[in-house]
Amino acid sequence: MGISKVVLAYSGGLDTSIILKWLVETYDCDVVAFAADLGQGDDLQAIEKKALDTGAVKARVEDLREEFVRDFVFPAFRANVIYEGQYLLGTAIARPLIAKRQVEIALEEGAEAVSHGATGKGNDQVRFELTYTALAPHLKVIAPWREWHFKSRQALLEFARKHGIPVPVTPEKPYSCDANLLHISYEGGILEDPWREPDPSMFTMTVDPREAPDEPEILEVDFLRGDPVAVNGQSMTPATLLQTLNRLGGRHGVGRADVVESRFVGMKSRGVYETPGGTILRTAHRAMESITMDREVMFLRDSLIPQYAKLIYNGFWYAPERVALQRLIDASQEFVTGTVRLKLYKGQCTVIGRKSDQSLYDPQLATFEEEDVYRQSDATGFIRLQGLRLRVQHLVRSRARG
Known part of the structure; x- marks a missing residue:
């Protein structure tokens, strides 16, 4: 069965702008562009217009800011989440929400496939597609970076100029931003x-x-x-x-x-x-x-x-x-x-x-001043028991050495 309609996770940036046009040309299909407002500060009306101008049959821009923070950021931060001691997962935590809503829209629109702009070298391809698999495994997945002939973002810039597609990236500042x-x-x-x-x-x-x-x-x-x-x-x-x-x-x-x-x-x-x-x-x-x-x-x-x-x-x-x-x-x-x-x-x-009213900190226990709630002599037996295995190890090793 062929693909007649695709829902594309669309940002209006370099990759997804090219992908939208490429999907239309390559698959001869209708493309519904879905853009999630997660507080990135973009002009959402401009994104919608750009998607339609680039060839989308419909552009759906949805405000997901409250859901993003309430149901994704806050649960992760309850865990004090951090990756390799430095990264607070700002991109990673957003992908499951975008992909979830993308799947829901695909089902609403009667699309046979979903598509994303993640490269074949990165993490986002996995994040998007594992979400698709978990929520709607019957949908086909189109990952252009794993299919097309473009090998670099410079090639994408040239394609954009050829097709008159404005993109925010320039050769002078070729950053990929999220x-x-x-x-x-x-x-x-x-x-x-x-x-x-x-x-x-x-x-x-x-x-x-x-x-x-x-x-x-x-x-x-x-x-x-x-x-x-x-x-x-x-x-x-x-x-x-x-x-x-x-x-x-x-x-x-x-x-x-x-x-x-x-x-x-x-x-x-x-x-x-x-x-x-x-x-x-x-x-x-x-x-x-x-x-x-x-x-x-x-x-x-x-x-x-x-x-x-x-x-x-x-x-x-x-x-x-x-x-x-x-x-x-x-x-x-x-x-x-x-x-x-x-x-x-x-x-x-x-x-x-x-x-906090729920504080476990007891000033009377923690004080260095005079108090009657903690008997410091109790620590003697506590330390002796904690050190028992160390004492036994030392005695055994000493006897073994003769």
Whole structure:
């Protein structure tokens, strides 16, 4: 059976602009362009018009900002998610939502296939297609980067000029960018040399820390069962809250990261990221947990962070193991409620206070001053038992050495 209609995950950028035209020419099919508003700040009306001008029979632009933060960002940040110690997964966490909605639209539109603009070298192809497989395995998948003859983005630029397709990338700044409410990423161009410093003019969400205000800014973030619900005492929706933290963090140069990461397909790649609100959120969340979460629960949850992050990075959001991990993580957040106070200054986000009605911190137990609730002599037996296996090992080894 042939393909008469395709739903394309469309951004209006270089790759998907070319792909739209290529799909029409190659498959002689109708293309429905789907663009998700995740807070990337693009002119959505312009994206819709561009898709139609490029050959789409229909363009569907949908506001998914609240769903993105509520159902994807916040669950991941309950786990303090981070990949290889540096990357807060701003791109990876967005793909399962885009792909999910793309599948739903394909079913609504009666399309036989879905298509994406991910390259055959990257992670996004896996993230999109594992989601398609989990939600609608009967749909055919068209991955142009694995089919067409183009070998570089320079070739795409030439194709765009030939067909009169305007694209935001230029030979002078050939960055591949991905933006949403959580972050913006930059890859390609001069960044492919991991020794070369990023161009300072490249950054858009954060100011240079050296040019940030000379006075620190103090803010408070309120949490309820692991999720942030207010900034400086003002309750906000999830998307508005993250947008507010982005603005505050960006003003003080918080959240830049220059990362060489391990792609799922096996190669190393370099990405430069700006994640101001996410950096503040993760710092505040860990501080909230420090006084409200049981020690052993925290150790267990922390041991799962690398696995959880890898599942998201590799595209397994809808896999049963990720869902099972999420249930455990959410259970650990039952008492993570209270307020954290932070200081933003010259690229740094520092915790300067935390309080909670659920706090496990007991000043009477922790004090170095005189108190009657803890008998310090009890520590003698505790230490003796903790050291028993070490004492036995030493005695056995000593006898063996004669």
